[in-house]
Amino acid sequence: MKRLVAAERxxxxxxxxxxxxxxxxxxxxxxxxxxxxxxxxxxxxTVLRPVADSPAVPVEALPVHRSAAGRAxxxxxxxxxxxxxxxxxxxxxxxxxxxxxxxxxxTLPTAAPxxxxxxxxxxxxxxLGHEVVVAERDTDLYQRARRADRLTLAAEMQWQLLxxxxxxxxxxxxxxxxxxxxxxxxxxxDWSASTDRxxxxxxxxxxxxxxxxxxxxxGVSALRNARRADIPLADQAALADQAIHARYGGEAxxxxxxxxxxxxxxRMQVVDAGSxxxxxxxxxxxxxxxxxxxxxxxMFEETDYVAQDFRLEPGDRLVFVxxxxxxxxxxxxxxxxxxxxxxxxxxxxSLLPAADTPAAVLRELGGGRxxxxxxxxxxxxxxxxxxxxxxxxxx
Numbered sequence: 035m036k037r038l039v040a041a042e043r044x045x046x047x048x049x050x051x052x053x054x055x056x057x058x059x060x061x062x063x064x065x066x067x068x069x070x071x072x073x074x075x076x077x078x079x080t081v082l083r084p085v086a087d088s089p090a091v092p093v094e095a096l097p098v099h100r101s102a103a104g105r106a107x108x109x110x111x112x113x114x115x116x117x118x119x120x121x122x123x124x125x126x127x128x129x130x131x132x133x134x135x136x137x138x139x140x141t142l143p144t145a146a147p148x149x150x151x152x153x154x155x156x157x158x159x160x161x162l163g164h165e166v167v168v169a170e171r172d173t174d175l176y177q178r179a180r181r182a183d184r185l186t187l188a189a190e191m192q193w194q195l196l197x198x199x200x201x202x203x204x205x206x207x208x209x210x211x212x213x214x215x216x217x218x219x220x221x222x223x224d225w226s227a228s229t230d231r232x233x234x235x236x237x238x239x240x241x242x243x244x245x246x247x248x249x250x251x252x253g254v255s256a257l258r259n260a261r262r263a264d265i266p267l268a269d270q271a272a273l274a275d276q277a278i279h280a281r282y283g284g285e286a287x288x289x290x291x292x293x294x295x296x297x298x299x300x301r302m303q304v305v306d307a308g309s310x311x312x313x314x315x316x317x318x319x320x321x322x323x324x325x326x327x328x329x330x331x332x333m334f335e336e337t338d339y340v341a342q343d344f345r346l347e348p349g350d351r352l353v354f355v356x357x358x359x360x361x362x363x364x365x366x367x368x369x370x371x372x373x374x375x376x377x378x379x380x381x382x383x384s385l386l387p388a389a390d391t392p393a394a395v396l397r398e399l400g401g402g403r404x405x406x407x408x409x410x411x412x413x414x415x416x417x418x419x420x421x422x423x424x425x426x427x428x429x
Contacts, residue, residue: 035154037064037065037154038154038157038158040060040064041057041060041061041064041158041161042157042158042161044056044057044059044060045057045060045158045161045162045165046165048165050168050169050170050171050172050173050175051169051172051173051175053072053085053162053165053166053169054072054085054086057070057072057138057158057162058070060158061140061155061158065140065142065151065154065155066142066143067140067141067142068121068141068142068143069123069139069140069141070138070139070140070141071084071138071139072084072085072128072136072137072138072139072162073085073095073096073103073136073137073139073179074128074135074136074176074179074180075098075107075134075135075136075180076095076180076181076182076215077180077181077182077185077189077193077215077216078182078213078214078215078216079098079199079211079215079393080097080098080099080182081095081096081097081098081182082095082096082097082098082101082103082104082107082136082137083095083179083180083181083182084179085136085175085176085179086179095182102115102123102125103125103137103139104137105125106125106126106127106137107125107127107134107136107137108390109127110127110129110134110387111127112124112125112126112127112152112155112156113125114147114152116145117141117145120143120144120145121141121142121143121144121145122141122142122144122145122146122147123139123140123141123142124139124140124141124142124147124152124155125137125138125139126138126139126140126155126156126158126159127159128159128160128162128163128166129160129163130160130163130164130166130167131201131202132198132200132201132202132203132207132208132389133167133198133199133200133201134199134200134389135163135166135167138155138158138159138162140155181216182216183216184216185216185217186216186217186219186243187243187244187247188217188218188219188243188244188246188247189215189216189217189218189219189247191244191247191248191251192212192218192219192221192222192247192250193218195222195224195250195251195254196222196223196224197224197225197226199211199389200388200389201225201227202388202389203227203297204420204423205232205297205419205420205421205422205423206232206295206297206417206418206419206420207387207388207389207417207418207420208225208232208234208388208415208416208417208418209387209388209389209390209391209392209415209416210223210392210413210414210415210416211392211393211396211413211414212411212412212413213396213411213412213413214411214412218411219239219241219242219243219244219246219247219411220238220239220240220241220242220246220247220249220250220411221236221237221238221250221356221358221411221412221413222236222237222238222239222250222254222413223235223236223237223413223415224237224254224257224258226258226261227297229297230296230297230298231294231295231296231297232293232294232295232297233261233267233292233293233294233295234292234293234294234295234415234417235254235257235290235291235292235293236290236291236293236309236310236354236356236413236415237250237253237254237257237288237289237290237291238250238288238289238290238310238356238357238411238413239253239286239288239289240286240287240288240289240330241286245286249278249282249286249287249288250288252277252278252281253274253277253278253288253290253331253332256273256274256277256278257270257271257273257274257290257292259273260273260274266341267292267294267303267305267341268305268338268339268340268341269339270292270305271290271292271305271307271328271331271339272336272337272338272339274288274290274331274332275307275329275331275332275333275336275337275339276335276336277332278331278332279332279333279334279335279336281332282332284332284333284334284335286332287308287330287331287332287333288307288330288331288332289307289308289309289310289330289331289357290305290307290308290309290330290331291304291305291306291307291309291310291312291354292304292305292307292341294341295346295419297422298422299422300345300346300347300348300419300421300422301343301344301345301346302343302344302345302346303341303342303343303344304325304341304342304343304344305328305339305340305341305342306325306326306327306328306342307328307329307330307331307339308327308328308329308330308331308333309325309327310354310355310356310357310359310413310415311354311355311360311376312325312352312353312354313352313353313354313355313376313377313380314350314351314352314353315350315351315352315353315380315381315384316347316349316350316351317349318381318384320376320377320380320381322373322376323344323352325342325344326340326342328340346419346421347419347421348419348420348421349419349420349421350418350419351380351384351388351391351416351417351418351419352416352417352419353376353380353391353395353414353415353416353417354413354414354415354416354417355376355395355412355413355414356411356412356413356414357410358410358411358412358413359376359395359396359399359412359413359414360372360376361410375399376399378398379394379395379398379399380395382398383395383398387418388416388417388418391414391416392414392415392416393414395414395416396412396414
């Protein structure tokens with residue numbers, strides 16, 4: 035335990051851009067590690083890229099789906115890889131409140147690390163994740179590590195607008211993915227949780243490139259401003275509608291789906307403002323859930339919006355898809371083919387956790403994405419509802 039305290043203290047006292055060095059030094063000195071490598075998942079969730087505080091330390095990127103480090107990232111459990119010479123490399127997920135950042139790989143001189151040591155190393159990886167989230171305010175090191183390619187300016191704006199790609203609490207787990215990850219412009223998502231509520235936004239600004247990103251940024255900022263003033267969901271939509279119309283005069287608008295979940299009961303309110311589609315997986319059956327369509331935000335001045343009710347049951351999975359995903363699911367095949375393709379994708383990924391599901395759905399539909407340069411954004415968000423958990427009691 036003293037070693038763990040020493041590791042946490044070293045991470046807290048390290049400069050923002052020196053966390054990789056700090057974790058390497060403390061693990062080598064306190065745990066006799068022979069090598070320490072920290073990798074972060076790239077924006078496309080395809081590779082784990084090295085976080086190097088010195089360009090003189092070359093470390094290869096590893097595929098998320100075909101590597102030992104990727105196995106730890108996907109399972110969110112430590113994975114021990116046996117090496118020659120009676121050694122082991124322990125891969126540890128670096129995750130903060132359900133947001134999967136990357137993997138910490140530690141090479142140890144023993145082939146069978148003790149369980150207590152694995153637990154401590156997992157704690158160090160978790161502490162590293164928390165420090166990275168704080169350090170990102172003061173350095174670009176970790177943002178650069180996430181890039182397997184250069185982002186377009188519009189994509190830069192969209193990724194900076196986001197909170198995280200996944201989150202989890204006892205009542206729910208949520209995950210999201212945007213494609214093309216390095217060239218998105220109009221699609222985005224946002225969520226916020228409090229003691230009793232989860233609010234989720236999915237939005238698609240019309241237009242292309244930076245103009246679409248500017249519109250989306252304005253719309254999401256207006257929604258956040260209203261939400262943080264404790265304004266009801268329908269009125270959040272109305273205020274965002276006014277802000278967008280005041281700027282664009284109806285020449286540009288934001289399609290959005292606003293969702294508010296009461297965590298104790300699972301009662302959900304929804305405002306469908308020209309929204310992405312929502313599919314529900316319940317008892318192994320996939321169904322498209324339709325809400326009353328209302329006008330996109332900013333199309334007309336002073337539009338009134340109405341929230342509709344929906345009830346979640348424990349075990350429900352909701353999958354939200356943007357129009358770019360739906361169009362890809364039905365290339366020249368009509369609406370029925372699109373619904374069948376989406377239903378198959380949701381069913382085939384049903385055993386995956388919410389954080390992995392969006393990227394997996396996009397891979398399932400990859401054949402219809404129109405090649406390496408699709409002509410529209412694709413957004414998938416997955417919400418798993420577990421329900422209010424009973425309070426633990428000491429027997």
